[in-house]
Amino acid sequence: MPLDKNRRHRRYRFPVRRGPRFRIATHRHGYARPAPHAAHHSFRAMASKKKLSLEHWISYRFGLVASRTGAVMSARYVAPHDLPMPAWRSLAVIARFGPLSAGELGERTSSDPFRVVRAIDLLVKRGLITRNPDPSDRRRARLELTSAGRAVYEEIVQGAIANEKFIRAGLTAQEIRLLESMLDRIDAQVQALSAGLSGPPEADDL
Template sequence: MNNTRASIPLEDWVGYRFGLIAARLGNFIAPMYASRHDLTIPAWRSLAVIARYQPLTAKQLATLTSSDAFKVARAIELLVRRGLIRRDVDKSDRRRASLRLTAEGRKVYKDIEKFAVRVERELTAALDAGELASLRQSLDKLDQQLESRIKVQGWERFLKR
């Protein structure tokens, strides 16, 4: 094992902990929608985001899911092929498509949402109302810090510190 000591132990890195919790939660929920609806993780995320923010373009979907264009394109193709979303040509710009849930997509979304909300409530039951509100506020602050202060500087700047 390497004897060099990090100034912050790995288990205290915010991104590492977020990643672990997100992966564990996703690995718990994914088998439900995979077995009941034959959906992949990117397809489910795309369906959920479209349900929340429709109509969306593929570019907007990629931004809201923090996914690359290739994953989003594959998820869109799967969802269209399965009849869960519609891809309509944008009347104002024929180069773009507008994504919306179909009636079947709404049914599938509602089924998975019902399950996911139950899991979310069980997970957050470990926190009292004040802790949950504080967690959400803290997540908002960290997200804002990442978007407005860190990403705009570029990763190269952090090598110089």
């Protein structure tokens, strides 16, 4: 019995899975892709479930950069003066913003009170800073550099500036301005987070 002409040319389709996308197989035309809008929604759904890897965390990258630059500073310029890095940071901040109280020093170095006190005690013992009562408020001490502290600071800061110039040499002037603007915005976000103005995002949102 001869086959019906229309039936003979009819295409038979059956589902075939190829990875994350669904395709249709035919015996005449190979594979037919799904509609563009369907694929778009599928990829968006997959992307929303993707987690942010550790190496892409801003805080993780900042920590690495700070740790590596600090190691270079310590080995080349700070260690020869027998100073730990927290003491050097305190010395540099007092040189830039002094006179300061212990509380103001802690805020500008983002250090806990215990480390601030240890750094101050060491710098005073070494004769690099003075700790005298504040004339305007006798309840707090005023921290200032001595002449010896200024000399040590000026010697170490030359190495810090050399490091900074080397790092900046990898960026254009426009990139540096953009980076500084972005750092200001990130710092504002961190301060808001620290102040409890906004809660951290859910892990599934990253």
